[in-house]
Amino acid sequence: MKRAIYPGTFDPITVGHMDIVRRACKIFDEIIVAVAESKNKNPMFSHEERIAFAEAATKDFPKVRVIGFENLLVNLSDELDADIVIRGLRAVSDFEYELQMGYANASLKKELETVYLMPSLEYAFVSSSVVRTILHFDDRVEHLLPPAVYEMIKARQ
Numbered sequence: 001m002k003r004a005i006y007p008g009t010f011d012p013i014t015v016g017h018m019d020i021v022r023r024a025c026k027i028f029d030e031i032i033v034a035v036a037e038s039k040n041k042n043p044m045f046s047h048e049e050r051i052a053f054a055e056a057a058t059k060d061f062p063k064v065r066v067i068g069f070e071n072l073l074v075n076l077s078d079e080l081d082a083d084i085v086i087r088g089l090r091a092v093s094d095f096e097y098e099l100q101m102g103y104a105n106a107s108l109k110k111e112l113e114t115v116y117l118m119p120s121l122e123y124a125f126v127s128s129s130v131v132r133t134i135l136h137f138d139d140r141v142e143h144l145l146p147p148a149v150y151e152m153i154k155a156r157q
Helices: 014-024 047-058 075-080 092-108 129-137 147-156
Strands: 004-008 030-036 064-069 085-087 111-116
Touching: 004 014, 004 075, 014 030, 014 047, 014 085, 014 111, 030 047, 030 075, 047 064, 047 147, 075 092, 085 092, 092 111
Parallel strands: 004 030, 004 085, 030 064, 085 111
Antiparallel strands: none
16 A cells, blocks of 8 residues: 655645645555644644644545644654655745755665655745735635635624
């Protein structure tokens, strides 16, 4: 069984993240969307909310399971018996950061492989930080979020 972890803060999960999930489901038998607590990033949404958003967004994906985590990714991979990490790359700036993280993880666990997926062109500009910025000034983000997540955020306001 090919099990892969798709880790992230997912603050909030976007249509770009879902594009990566959809495409990863064609490659792997199980995708574990691992929502990092990431207190150091000062997320807009609580860890519990971000997990709930991810669960709502992926509810129709039988290959996907959502969990929260607070430890190192390499430790999580041991706990889950998953040696594949999925990461999305939108731009060159993402590549530089993700390459560094992939090497750092490999230095801690040689067996850990990172698979980089580029989003479809229509989602290349979408990021959680763009969504958070728009939310700060406006609420017109429905085209950037899975419908269930948009409704949950709208209900929260």
